[in-house]
Amino acid sequence: MGFKLPLRPAKGIMVTFESNKLLNTSVVSSKIGLVQNPNLRAGGTVEFVGYDKSIKEETVKFIVEEASKLLPKVKELKIVEKWAGLRPYVDDGLPIIGALPNFSNFLIATGHFKNGFLLSPITGKIISDMIEFGKSIEELSPKRFFKN
Structure with a gap:
C-alpha cells in the first residue's frame, strides 16, 4: 500500500x-x-x-x-x-485506529499491545462510529505517523 x-x-x-x-x-x-x-x-x-x-x-x-x-x-x-x-x-503506546492515508474506505485497528481483549469493545465502538457517523479520534489515527 x-x-x-x-x-x-x-x-x-x-x-x-x-x-x-x-x-x-x-x-x-x-x-x-x-x-x-x-x-x-x-x-x-x-x-x-x-x-x-x-x-x-x-x-x-x-x-x-x-x-x-x-x-x-x-x-x-x-x-x-x-x-x-x-x-x-x-512506540507511542496508543493503538492505531482509523482510515489509512489515501484509503478512506480501509479502516485499521491494531497496536493494542497487552490490552487487545480489554479494549475490543471500545475499539468496535470507535470503528462503528467511523463507519456510521464519520467520527474519528485523531490521536489514534494512522495519519499521526504521516505528517506532511
Whole structure:
C-alpha cells in the first residue's frame, strides 16, 4: 500500500500449571499476572526480539518465581504448557485506529499491545462510529505517523 506503520512484535511468555480452583479471581503484580482458566496461567513478560517465539528457560523460571510470590503453592504445581505469543506494539503506546492515508474506505485497528481483549469493545465502538457517523479520534489515527 506504499507505507509502513510503526508496529513491532512484542513477545510474551505464558506458563500453564496443572491446578484446580486455586483462585477465584485474577491476581496481578507489577511483573506478572495469574488467572484460573481452568488451569492456572501465569504471564506478563515482554521481549522485543522480532518474530522469535522461542521460549528461554530463564524466562519460565522468572515467571514461576514471580507467580510463587503471589501464590506460594505454585512451587508445588506441575507445568503442563509453555507458549509464546506476539502482540502488536506501537512506540507511542496508543493503538492505531482509523482510515489509512489515501484509503478512506480501509479502516485499521491494531497496536493494542497487552490490552487487545480489554479494549475490543471500545475499539468496535470507535470503528462503528467511523463507519456510521464519520467520527474519528485523531490521536489514534494512522495519519499521526504521516505528517506532511
